[in-house]
Amino acid sequence: MIELENVSKTFGGQVALSNVSLKVERGDMAFITGPSGAGKTTLFKLLYLADKPDTGTITIAGCNAADVKSSYIPLLRRNIGVVFQDFKLLNNKTVYDNIALTLRIRGFMEREIKERVHSVLKMVNLRHKVDNYPLTLSGGEQQRITIARSIVGEPTVMLADEPTGNLDEENEKEIMRIFKQINAKGTTILIATHNRMLYKNTARKVFTLETGQLKDEEEE
Ligand SMILES: Nc1ncnc2c1ncn2[C@@H]1O[C@H](COP(=O)(O)OP(=O)(O)OP(=O)(O)O)[C@@H](O)[C@H]1O
Ligand SMILES: [Mg+2]
Structure with a gap:
């Protein structure tokens, strides 16, 4: 449902993503974490077709991003729900x-x-x-x-960028409850967050970015 293969993106001399490959299967809820500046929002922008990678392949909701004509982007976005930072x-x-x-x-x-x-x-x-x-x-x-x-x-896919930033624990729990409910109805969800509490003990896939590079996968 979401796949990146060897994706790199730089801004000027600044590396935002370096050779990132990851896959989120249909119906999964997965997390992407890493410190500020690690490349999380950049990755989401590429998935939302708001920007293009320098190299690599991106597939989302059954489409290869490089093959999507700009006139078709709004239609494709109907399948992608986004929660902006x-x-x-x-x-x-x-x-x-x-x-x-x-x-x-x-x-x-x-x-x-x-x-x-x-x-x-x-x-x-x-x-x-x-x-x-x-x-x-x-x-x-x-x-x-x-x-x-x-x-x-x-939407068939949901991208949530730091959906609990600045919220208290009560609100965090509430938002995670909502995501689980949405996911249970079949929507594939990728959540970017600094907050370990969101994915701890969930047994979901967690991707960790550090200065644009993906660390080995772990399950928590
Ligand atoms: N439009 C841009 N122009 C120049 N540099 C950029 C641009 N967008 C992102 N960057 C740089 O790319 C790197 C990754 O930024 P990104 O916003 O993806 O990080 P992030 O993981 O989302 O961080 P945060 O947790 O603070 O939201 C940073 O070094 C950032 O300064
Ligand atoms: Mg960000």
């Missing part, structure tokens, strides 16, 4: 409109949109915040809205 919520739109946006672009009927938005908000326990604006929500609540937005289109 910096939320990227639209602050001048309500929670409802933030989540509905992607469905509106795709031409869904408002009735279907309403059903879906309420269903994902229920999943993240924030139905009562449907009419709020993002800046009136706590960091943890904004993070959960971001997750709701990423799954409302029912």
Whole structure:
């Protein structure tokens, strides 16, 4: 479902990824960890086709990234739910409109949109915040809205970049509960995190990056 083969990426002289190969099977939930600057966000940008590798092959949701025409990228992205490190919520739109946006672009009927938005908000326990604006929500609540937005289109793959950054333990647990639920419904998930607590004792695949290089795989 997600595969990198010998992927390298540099910015100027700065190596962000060096000869990285990894594979996440369909239906798996896997983690990618490593210190700040290790290359996690860069790897996600390549998977989301927001940038291109210098060398190597990337396959996501059944497509070879190099073969995807730029006009097809928005269509492919419908299969990829993304939780960005910096939320990227639209602050001048309500929670409802933030989540509905992607469905509106795709031409869904408002009735279907309403059903879906309420269903994902229920999943993240924030139905009562449907009419709020993002800046009136706590960091943890904004993070959960971001997750709701990423799954409302029912993607086959989900990429979550530091989804619990700056959250307390209670919110971390809540977010991991949501991810497990999404994964149990069949979505393949890759989570980038500094936080060992998220994958400790989960028996999931953990990839460790250090200055752009993948360390040997381990299971925790
Ligand atoms: N657009 C860019 N231009 C120049 N250098 C970049 C760019 N994007 C990333 N880098 C560099 O690539 C390296 C990897 O950055 P990246 O953002 O992937 O790290 P990260 O693992 O996500 O870190 P963090 O845990 O802090 O989010 C860093 O050295 C960074 O400075
Ligand atoms: Mg990052």
